[in-house]
Amino acid sequence: MQYPLYDYYYASDMTLEQILKHYIKFFYLRKHGSDKAEKVLYKVSESSKMQKLFDRSASQSIAPNYIDFGSVISEIMYFMFQSNETQALAVLAAAIAWDKKVNYLGILKNEYDLRNDTIKIFKNFSIYGDMTQQEFEEMTRSSL
Numbered sequence: 001m002q003y004p005l006y007d008y009y010y011a012s013d014m015t016l017e018q019i020l021k022h023y024i025k026f027f028y029l030r031k032h033g034s035d036k037a038e039k040v041l042y043k044v045s046e047s048s049k050m051q052k053l054f055d056r057s058a059s060q061s062i063a064p065n066y067i068d069f070g071s072v073i074s075e076i077m078y079f080m081f082q083s084n085e086t087q088a089l090a091v092l093a094a095a096i097a098w099d100k101k102v103n104y105l106g107i108l109k110n111e112y113d114l115r116n117d118t119i120k121i122f123k124n125f126s127i128y129g130d131m132t133q134q135e136f137e138e139m140t141r142s143s144l
Contacts, residue, residue: 003136006123007115011140016099020092026130028089041087043078044093050076054102055093063108066121069094084125091121 009019024037044050053072057064073079073090082090095118096128103109109117122128 001133003131005123005127005129006119008129008136009119010116010124015090015111016118017096019119020096023089023092026083030083037089039087041093043076043117044090045097047076050094054098057098058102061108063100063103066091066118070121084127086127088127090120091139092118107126
């Protein structure tokens with residue numbers, strides 16, 4: 001059955017990096033494969049447009065949100081015609097890269113707020129994951 005990944009991850013105690021790895025392993029690879037996942041991560045890490053967002057964030061002391069990351073992702077030629085799942089993966093990767101390069105001291109946005117804001121991309125794109133009801137309930141039980 002299909003369940004909303006936003007609800008699934010929001011209720012978890014995973015960090016943003018753990019969510020990225022889990023999303024790739026249990027959802028993304030099923031549809032897109034490991035070569036594509038690696039290419040997405042590479043494209044985000046090497047993007048000059050993403051670096052400009054990071055530089056602007058650092059110089060203005062403003063933390064970007066998932067919409068900001070998504071806007072930059074959508075301007076990168078490679079992502080213009082990619083699926084919502086691929087763009088969501090790119091947003092997760094961009095947020096993690098920003099945290100490591102700009103926000104590594106937690107100055108602009110704490111880890112919890114960054115995580116909860118970034119995973120809104122799953123809700124924004126209405127991304128669902130194929131899992132059993134038991135799997136969904138085990139992850140979300142604590143929030144029910």
